[in-house]
Amino acid sequence: MMRMLRALLAGLRLAGPVLLFAVMCGCGGGRYMLDEPVNDPIMTVDDRQDDDLCNVEDAGVSGASGECPT
Amino acid sequence: MIGRNGRFGRSAGTVLSAAVCIAACWVHGVSAIGSTGWFATRVKFEYQYTDYNEYRYPDPIPPSYPDVEYTRPDPYIADFPETRTLVRVTQAFGPTNVLQLRYQYSDLTDTKRQNLYYVRFARDVTQVTSLYAVYQVTELPDWFSGYMVTLGAHHDRSGWILGDWSASYFRNRAADGNLVETLIPSFQLRYSIDGMTALTGRWEAYWARGGNGKSTANVWSLFLSRYLPTQTAVHVACRLYDNSGGVRSWAPMLEVAQYIRWNLTLRMTYRYYTNEIEDPEIKTAIEGDGVRSHSVRGYLEWQIGSDLKIHIKLRRYVSNQHVEMNTYLLGFEYML
Numbered sequence: 323m324m325r326m327l328r329a330l331l332a333g334l335r336l337a338g339p340v341l342l343f344a345v346m347c348g349c350g351g352g353r354y355m356l357d358e359p360v361n362d363p364i365m366t367v368d369d370r371q372d373d374d375l376c377n378v379e380d381a382g383v384s385g386a387s388g389e390c391p392t
Numbered sequence: 393m394i395g396r397n398g399r400f401g402r403s404a405g406t407v408l409s410a411a412v413c414i415a416a417c418w419v420h421g422v423s424a425i426g427s428t429g430w431f432a433t434r435v436k437f438e439y440q441y442t443d444y445n446e447y448r449y450p451d452p453i454p455p456s457y458p459d460v461e462y463t464r465p466d467p468y469i470a471d472f473p474e475t476r477t478l479v480r481v482t483q484a485f486g487p488t489n490v491l492q493l494r495y496q497y498s499d500l501t502d503t504k505r506q507n508l509y510y511v512r513f514a515r516d517v518t519q520v521t522s523l524y525a526v527y528q529v530t531e532l533p534d535w536f537s538g539y540m541v542t543l544g545a546h547h548d549r550s551g552w553i554l555g556d557w558s559a560s561y562f563r564n565r566a567a568d569g570n571l572v573e574t575l576i577p578s579f580q581l582r583y584s585i586d587g588m589t590a591l592t593g594r595w596e597a598y599w600a601r602g603g604n605g606k607s608t609a610n611v612w613s614l615f616l617s618r619y620l621p622t623q624t625a626v627h628v629a630c631r632l633y634d635n636s637g638g639v640r641s642w643a644p645m646l647e648v649a650q651y652i653r654w655n656l657t658l659r660m661t662y663r664y665y666t667n668e669i670e671d672p673e674i675k676t677a678i679e680g681d682g683v684r685s686h687s688v689r690g691y692l693e694w695q696i697g698s699d700l701k702i703h704i705k706l707r708r709y710v711s712n713q714h715v716e717m718n719t720y721l722l723g724f725e726y727m728l
Binding site: 358360361362363364365367379380 | 623
């Protein structure tokens, strides 16, 4: 009985960090790491930046309310 | 000795303890004001000037409708802001609340000057979701005045999944008394395909009703963004537009964003616009069957130190409506 318990604890000691690493860097937390290039500020884009153009080109309908961001 | 049995007694000790706590909170609060504190303030000032070369505004065209006397305020090509001044203050109240105030002045023509007042409040309700509300007033003396209310939600899962949902109600009254109400729902979702690629889609609709009847419009945009090892981001996008007045347009766009230095980024953008118009009234106000335009833009963002960011934009716009213009923008963003 004690032998089984020691084996289980040893297994957990070994598997624990592996599981933690897998959760943080694998299918879980790693997917949401902030330093990935996809989160870089230059990866943001918005075609509404030219608000003065969107006020006009579509016959003044889109953007006519002034909701274009600046 | 200060305490329950001390010479100051229980009440004095409690008061002193409270005073110490208040003083500590005050000192902590003062130190929290600033660029790294909970009460950070960001101020932006922006000035835009447009040079129209030889372009002049044509005379107004009065279209006629069977039952309604209506004069189109300006021809189809109108209201390019010649100059625009913007002041924006963003104030954080604690770690979860942000208030933004904005004033924008646009000099549209020699006789049309527009004031825009804008208030936005956002609150983080969870670690990944925030709710926001916007109130905006637009004044165009002698032409129209209106206001807009927006409620929305923003979802940010560490940048991997970005979602934004909002609904706006816009109400404006023209100088001739014509009232127009518009409901504007929008939905945007950005999904990261992998660590270097993102796909973004957006839909907006305009459901308007007024003295001249009802009209609807829809806008769809799709962006594909890819990060390259050269510290470059390439964005390919296309915007489609369709309204019940018989105007359909599409606008492909290519943008390259590049780090020149760690604190200096340059965005180069090319945008082509073309539309098809069925409305005979609009056709009388334009050259040819539709509008075609080319737009090339360079946008520089320069972070100086930790407090100051400078924005510079240059844009060249050419269309088949004999409109050619250069636009210059200079902006300062300061963290107090």
